[in-house]
Amino acid sequence: MNVRRDTKRWSARPPGRGWWFTPIGLALAAVLGDPPIAHTNPAIRAGIVREYQVRSRHQGRNRHVWVYTPPGYAAAPDTALGMILAFDGGEYVTAIPLPHLLDSLLAAGAIPPLVAVLIDDASGASRLDDLANRAWFADFIGNEVVPWVRGRWHVSRDPRRSLITGSSAGGLAAVHIALRRSDLFGNALSQSGAFWRGNEAANGPPYEWLATQVARWPRRAVRLWLEVGSTESRGAMGGEAPSILSANRALRDTLRAKGYDVTYVEVPNGTHAPEAWVARLPAGIAALMGHG
Template identity: 35%
Template sequence: MTISVQPDLRSPALRTFVADSAADQAAALQRLRDELSASGGPLIEEDGSGATLVTFVYIGPAAESVAVDSHAVMSRDTGDRALMTQVPGTEVWYQSIVTEYDELEVSYRFLVDSRTALFNVEQIESSTRTAESLNAYALDRQLAFRDDPFNQDRMMLDGKQLFEENRAVLGDATDLVRWENILTLPKGRTNQALIARARTRETTLTEHRIWSETFGDERTVSVHVPSDQYDGPYSVFFLLDGPGGIALGLPALMDELTERGEIRPTVTVYVHNKDFWSRSVEMVCNPQLVDQYAGELLPWVREHYDVSESAADVAVSGGSYGGLGSSWLAYSRPDLFGNVLSMSGSYWWGMKGAWGNNDADSTVYGIEDEPEWLTRQFAAAERSAVRFYIAAGKLESQHLDGGISLLAANRHLRTVLQAKGYDVHFDEYHGGHDRAGWRGALIAGLRYLLPAR
């Protein structure tokens, strides 16, 4: 997938703005705002060579630096990126990319005066190896975060949820709700009507606090049940990193897909993390995760809701470490978890000393001397009846320590599972490591794994 960042001013609309600003900057700025509103955010123009020119535009008060935070602007090998360019004498900043793929769908945000805005993959991983450093990184991103007011396709990021069990890290910050925008090029808009209709729906979730003997603390789960018009027993869909699924609108999408007769009535369990760091400990092929889901959460769901007893009606899902954790659950207990919907799963995990990690007790990057630990376990084990929907973005090709990329690791897991005879659907979508691609993967994966009977 070819995307190139363009350092020069190539956008016809921005060139017109620059020329007109000399005579009347206020009027030129208003015309630019009107064009951004009409475009729905970034300017989408012809490149002149048959490719598409996409220009991200930020308009805001004085700042030292502004950057686009998106997989779309990262280099394909290292994840390097560049700052936006300011139009001299104005509050307008821009960055352009050229792509030949009209299916592109990626999340983006603007980062204003962020110390971590230009971190590449190696810098991100090597600087977030502990709870303290990860929280500092996340807080910098959260406070520097600005949305695109011209783009109404957006998903909420609530910092209070992100740090809900560790409010001390928030300092004096109060307003932590942010909106992450979605860039979707014309051929990537296959779900737009469904998404638009789902946004008009009202949904109800019930929040519970459940004591975990496994972890010795209380955990939050938010549960969404189908309408009363459907008879049970229902299927069960567990979502690791549950608040992320709620924020991208999954409850309403589940209702819409069920009402359309595309998926069967399903109780969805959105499992909250203890804190931001806990996922880096619990989802990395940790036996305690299996104990929690198999011994605590699934029995609790079956006690309180009219759900199926069959593993074929139970699906687990997550993104990144959550994808790894989902496959780990199904590998460990295929008798309970019969379906995996994995999004950008961290199947590179396995190499303990990756990115300079020298903490003998840390498993954040692995437990052995090479990557792809879970894939090797599937290769060595007998095949089970678990079905897989594995999705990863074409832009997730950055080199990771150990000679692997996330995309290559997902392709490798797919190939191993297929060779073992598993039912596997592989979705290599036109996007990156973000919730834009994951939203589409959730819709397609639910249709594949839990179709209406």
């Protein structure tokens, strides 16, 4: 795979007031969705983010990837760290500053040090070609991206120490890939997951393909966090398809019927927007990747 290294340091300081990253604060954030994470704390040590290019054999082109390593990473070369993989990488270094959130969670003792891999996705149809129940993309993540990461950073091979996450179509992809590749990912965190979609990026019926597959597949060793806003109740495709809210409820019920460990958070007045997701993302990460 071709790799391009950018040695720029992640220089902005992480947001967050320490209280919100205590167990009580995280629990409230999961319900209320409004922790004041935009405030800076210069006392918190910042990790490093570098940019790379990863070759996709399926697409025949390079994919843009950011990799975050936590403070002190270089001083502990023999320690295998947990890993987070997120989609829409460009958004997760800007509007949803995942590196900042991890710095703050680490400083508060809510999580151990983690390596984060942020995969860039395009927009429109190209984005859905990645994220909307696409088997090739699950293969790309499992057979190309994860081995590439393991070959360059000291990350654990224990799926219980790996989390895959995303929002909207990225949330759909996170759960889809975790269930397909539970040998790699033992935790999936979805925010406003677009679970109404059909198979292989289909916009038409049959809808809710993933829930149908969950009912058929054997139960996998995956813990899940599903979060959705109460305002996400408008049917997709002009009302022809289920809403994000109803599709999340249906997937929750199907997963629980299969015996999955599912945390379901329905946020009062929660919206389908980055500012809503960033407010609650720390709670999900801490719940799935925390020390306990």
